[in-house]
Amino acid sequence: MTASTLRRGSLARQRDEMRSFAAVILLVAVSLGAGLLLRSNVEGAVDRVDAGGIQAAVPAGWVVLPPAGDRLLTAYDPVDPDLRYGVSAVDAAPGTTLTPEDAAARRLRDRGQLLDGFAIVAEGPGALGGVSTYDVRYTFVDQPPGGASTPIDAIEHYFDDGALFPAERVLVVALEAPPEAIDSARPGFDRFARELADRSGAPVAFAPPEAVPSDARIASIGRPVAAPETPPAATADLVAGTVQIFMTATIGGQEQAFGWGSGTILSKDGLILTNAHVAMPSAPGLGVYEADPTPAVDPQDLVVAIVTSEDQPAVPTYRATVIAADGYLDAAVIRIDRDMDGRRITPASLDLPTVPVGSSDPLRVGDALTVVGFPGIGGNTVSLSSGRVSGFLGDDRIGPRAWVKTDAVVSSGNSGGLAANEAGELVGVPTRGPRDAGGYSLIRPIALLAGLIDAGRAGRRSVDSAYLVPSTGRERLSLDTWTDSLDACPATTRVTSFPAGARQIVAAMDHAGFASGEDFVSQWRLDGEIVYRSGRTLSQGIEQGGCIFDAVYHDRGLPNGTYVVEVYAGPRLKPLLTAQTTIGSTGGSGASLSGRIYDADSGRPIAGAVMFMLTPGTDPLAWHASPNQAQIAGYAQTDSTGIFTVLGLQAGTSYPALAVAEGYVAASGTIGPLGEGQNSLVSPVGLVKAAP
């Protein structure tokens, strides 16, 4: 062997070792790549939501709240409720424009006053996909009543919603998360925000909701929705251009109408103007004038009945979907998009009779007005009444011409219908009956609704109002009592549970820190299933006291079971109150469950862990892999001592249970049967971190 071959041998060995080394690195890299692919799959699972006119994808299993105040959409991770997405709108004052930067300045000034420890970390121009934005990063401290304070980081992107009128409305898409979680939340949030920015301004296709089975029919007609009345003027055109709108819900497989209003056809292809309290009673801002705090129930569908003969009731012919709604103005634009069997309709094929839109600005006291609609008095046929402009009524937020007063006969079913001038042009929407205005009825002048109509014509989905009242940031709520009546404040009948057949259950709440016109959201569960969720607006004078009620009602009696109400309010729409009661004792009675969740490796309590109680028959681990709101019977988060209490459970029932906490392996099992009417205790639940 020569020296040179030896050296070559040594070189060969070195080369082998380098190869081996490279092979290991390659293996680890490939493995990591596969693992990260896995991660993006896990995190990429999304639910598509449609709330407040916003269509977006939120991480699978997140809780989505309806619009309230300036928040169009709020979504949060039930496992970590401090991790949340929000979409809000900042509107330009009427007649002015607004840049994203101005909107940011305005909103951040408000946030600074609402949030503890508010501090801007960075701000400046940015971009989302192809949309230019103004970006802000700030921090604040979340200080829940009686809870531990948590620092929160927030990232906000401001961009023009790019719709019909540029610089009219700025959308804010926001991420809030504890500092340690914000980086990991970024990729999902960025997808969410980018999609939203991409969509903004683009007219939305009119996708109809689920088709209603053809055997469904309108089985009963409920009471008309309260509103106005007038004397004659009358052209066949006005009558033909007026429709009756039924608010329907499918109960027990049968579609029923629980109310109706009127509407005016704006375009041949099926655009209709009506009241928000007919089309979307949950629209933010609606109800600020309501003395009666009856909760708003959104219809599951809207049925449009057309006048075929003046002496016959209107014929239910079409189904419609809300395109744009402004709760404060109490107006909405809906579009006919399906026939009665739920089949889609080509808008161009409709060719409906329309009413021309006039101007309400020239109206003067004494001008003649014609009101057409379905008042529901003197038979269920289309009716016309005539009257005069009796005067105008102002409003703090809108200005002097917020309403046109009229002596025309306006009744509840007229809501959303037609008020025309002598030229037969639409100049207003009969909105409120004489009860609220000292014998006059109130008509919303068409001038205020121009933006809404334009949004509707452009197909721009929008549930928003330029007149919303911001939250105060000091909101507090607690249950005063359960009661059966909305009439007495404070409640005189105080109960803890309700007899079978109860038609209404009411949560009377003590409150502090709310402003008139401020929105809040409530969510009701019956035996764990969400049965009702809506946004509501607080009536005037709430600062001075009075009661906040939230109620569920059914005129033939509510089902037996355990009812839980959750109320969300404040600038971040955080849950402020959870309370439970029961109806009927035969179907089992309410129960709750308490326990402690701790780190099994250290023995220390885990704060912010969540105990989910799932509907019987659910496999908790499978559920954890793909969560489904509908399968939650109840859940609760642990406090700083690791203690949780799940309300709204059923005595005598065994529940599949799942305990989860960020960074821990979930623990599952079955708990129950739970004790009668009592708070049951479960032994402490230990969670382990796999040791990475």
Added chain:
Amino acid sequence: MSGTCRICDDPATRTVGGYAFCERHYERSRRMRRGARDADVGSIAILVVFVAVLYAIDAVVQPSIGGQALTVAGLILALVPAIVWLAFFYRQDRLEPEPRTMVIGVFLLGLLVATAVASPILDGLVDVGSWLFASPLVHLAGGVLVVGAVQEGLKYLTLRLSVYDSPEFDERTDGIIYGTAVGLGFATALNVAFVVEAGGVDLGTGAIRIVLTSLAHASFGGVIGYFLGRQKFEARPIWWMPAGVALAAALNGVFFFLRSTVARGTIDDPLATVAPWVGLALAAVLAGAITVVLTGLTRREVERTAAGPATEAAS
């Protein structure tokens, strides 16, 4: 025979597995160090007893310590496994001393790499905690592909770039010893981080977790060390070392998956929602089995080469 020994610069006189060695290192490469195995087995036994005692104390006395004291107690606990193993190792190793600084150095290097590289990657960059536990399948796959691959890959890198080329790595069994040391370094770093993050641990449950982590990581390190030891003294195919790291990563992922699922217990068991002892038993069995298998394989290899053509020393 011209040329030099693979380990030192002395002239080579023998070749084994395709590599040239001087007489001294040829002898060395055939030696079977019993100390390593005894230190492992001894440590396992001692640590299990240690946990039992602490658990009993915790249950009977229920010491009421909290706050800072709890954290300090936890930190001391976190160091115990490494101290026990090192002590055992040195007791056994007196007769055939390994440079102590080298073993300690590798241990500290493991501690450093785990703290400064592994944890930032897993907790920060990849943020394992936010997605790994989404479902059992993800947990298992992610445990092997991400957590296992990163931790075991880094253990390999630590050994390969430090002690592997050193003349102190002169016996097959050295691989297992250095591997165990680096694994203990990892475990100690993870345990310290755990104690600090949790703000202290209850003595009994905390001790279980600490010992369990140590036994597991020391074992996985041992596996990598075994593969490195074989590679150093025999010509091995290119897949040899990747296979070793893959095996360690798979063991890592599967073990921690089993530990947190099988040993998890369920919510509805009124007595024990978690069965910590099951996890500890699992770790002890794993560590014992790996020790026995690795030393067994090494001995077989040593005996095979010894029995074989004493060399093709030739030339």
